[in-house]
Amino acid sequence: MEFSRINFRPVVEGGDDVTRAFRKIDLNFESLGTAFLPTGEVGARLTALETVAGELGDAARRNVGAVAGTVAAGDDPRFLAVGDVAGSVAAGDDSRFASNAAAAGAAQMTANNALPRSGGSITGAISAKLGGVVAFGTTGSANIGGLVYSDYFQNTIADVSGNIFMRLQCVDVTGGATYSRLVTSHFDGTNASFMFQHNGVAQATTWQSTSDARLKRHMVVLTEPLDKIDAIVGYESYEKRVLGNATDSEGNSVPAQYTRTCGVLAQDVKQVLPAAVDNLGSGWDTNDKPIDDVLGVNDAGLSALFVECIKALKAQNALLSQRVSLLEAGSVSQKSVSKPDR
Known part of the structure; x- marks a missing residue:
C-alpha cells in the first residue's frame, strides 16, 4: 500500500484527544521517500558516512594503549610510510602518542627503515x-x-x-x-x-676555468700592455683580512682575522683592466667597518696582461737586437776601412 498523503482535516472538530492529535499530523510520504533515495539529502549523507567509515578499516577495533602495533603506541605500520612531517601521526612523533611509545614500536620503526627517535632528535648515523x-x-x-x-x-x-x-x-x-x-x-x-x-x-692540485674559444664572443685584443702594467704595483707581502665574518663568545658577528700573503691591489687593476675585477660581496675593512663591495682580481685577466706584456717586450727585444747588429756591423766595416796598409 502506498500513501501519497494522509490528511486528517476532515475529522470532526471536538473529538477526543487521540483524534485531535492525529488531525494535526500532515505527512507527505512522497517527499519523505525522495529524501531517502541515494540522490536525496538524507541518502547522500548516509553514502558519505559509509565511505568515511569504510576508509577507517579496522581502526575502531584496534587496541588503545602501549600495545605494539596500535595507533596509540605510535607504531601502527600503516603510518610508518605515510609521510615525514614533524609532529604528525604520519611521522611517528605526534606528542599525543609519545607518552605511550613502547620499545616494540621503536623496533618496528627500525625494521621498516624508519628512523628511531629519541627526545625529538635523531641520534646516531x-x-x-x-x-x-x-x-x-x-x-x-x-x-x-x-x-x-x-x-x-x-x-x-x-x-x-x-x-x-x-x-x-x-x-x-x-x-x-x-x-x-x-x-x-x-x-x-x-x-x-x-x-x-x-x-x-x-x-688543490690545479684550478681551471673554462676558456674554450667556442664559448666566447666580442673578443677585444688587449692593447698597450706595458703602459697598463705600469699602473699595477706588485707587493711582496701584506696582511689581508679574510673575507667573511667571525663570531665572538656570545655569538655576535665580528670582523674576521688577517692572513699574510702577497699580490696586487684590485683598485690598481680596475683602472687599466676593469674586466679583470669582480665584486665578491661583503666584508670588513682594516678599520673594522663593514663594506658591501669587496673587490677581487680574476687571475685569468692578469694572465692576459702578462702574455701581452711578454709579447711586447719580445718585439722590443727583437728591434733592439737588430739595431745592435747593425751598429756592430757598421763598427767593423769602419775599422776595416781605416786600417793602414803595411
Whole structure:
C-alpha cells in the first residue's frame, strides 16, 4: 500500500484527544521517500558516512594503549610510510602518542627503515645504502667528523662512470689550520683532495676555468700592455683580512682575522683592466667597518696582461737586437776601412 498523503482535516472538530492529535499530523510520504533515495539529502549523507567509515578499516577495533602495533603506541605500520612531517601521526612523533611509545614500536620503526627517535632528535648515523652514507660524529679520531660519503665502493663495479663518489671531512689539525677537505674518489682507488682552510686559503692540485674559444664572443685584443702594467704595483707581502665574518663568545658577528700573503691591489687593476675585477660581496675593512663591495682580481685577466706584456717586450727585444747588429756591423766595416796598409 502506498500513501501519497494522509490528511486528517476532515475529522470532526471536538473529538477526543487521540483524534485531535492525529488531525494535526500532515505527512507527505512522497517527499519523505525522495529524501531517502541515494540522490536525496538524507541518502547522500548516509553514502558519505559509509565511505568515511569504510576508509577507517579496522581502526575502531584496534587496541588503545602501549600495545605494539596500535595507533596509540605510535607504531601502527600503516603510518610508518605515510609521510615525514614533524609532529604528525604520519611521522611517528605526534606528542599525543609519545607518552605511550613502547620499545616494540621503536623496533618496528627500525625494521621498516624508519628512523628511531629519541627526545625529538635523531641520534646516531643516517644511512642510505647504495646511494651514499651521511655520518655525523667521529670516525676513530677525535679531530675528524662530519663525513658525507658513498658506501657503494667495490672494485667489481662494471659501470665506472656511475660510481665515482665523494666525501667531505672537517679536520682540526692541532697547532695548524682547521680545514674542510673535499675528497673525490674513483672506484679504482685514485682520489684527489680540495682543502679549504679557516683562514681563507684553498689548496688543490690545479684550478681551471673554462676558456674554450667556442664559448666566447666580442673578443677585444688587449692593447698597450706595458703602459697598463705600469699602473699595477706588485707587493711582496701584506696582511689581508679574510673575507667573511667571525663570531665572538656570545655569538655576535665580528670582523674576521688577517692572513699574510702577497699580490696586487684590485683598485690598481680596475683602472687599466676593469674586466679583470669582480665584486665578491661583503666584508670588513682594516678599520673594522663593514663594506658591501669587496673587490677581487680574476687571475685569468692578469694572465692576459702578462702574455701581452711578454709579447711586447719580445718585439722590443727583437728591434733592439737588430739595431745592435747593425751598429756592430757598421763598427767593423769602419775599422776595416781605416786600417793602414803595411
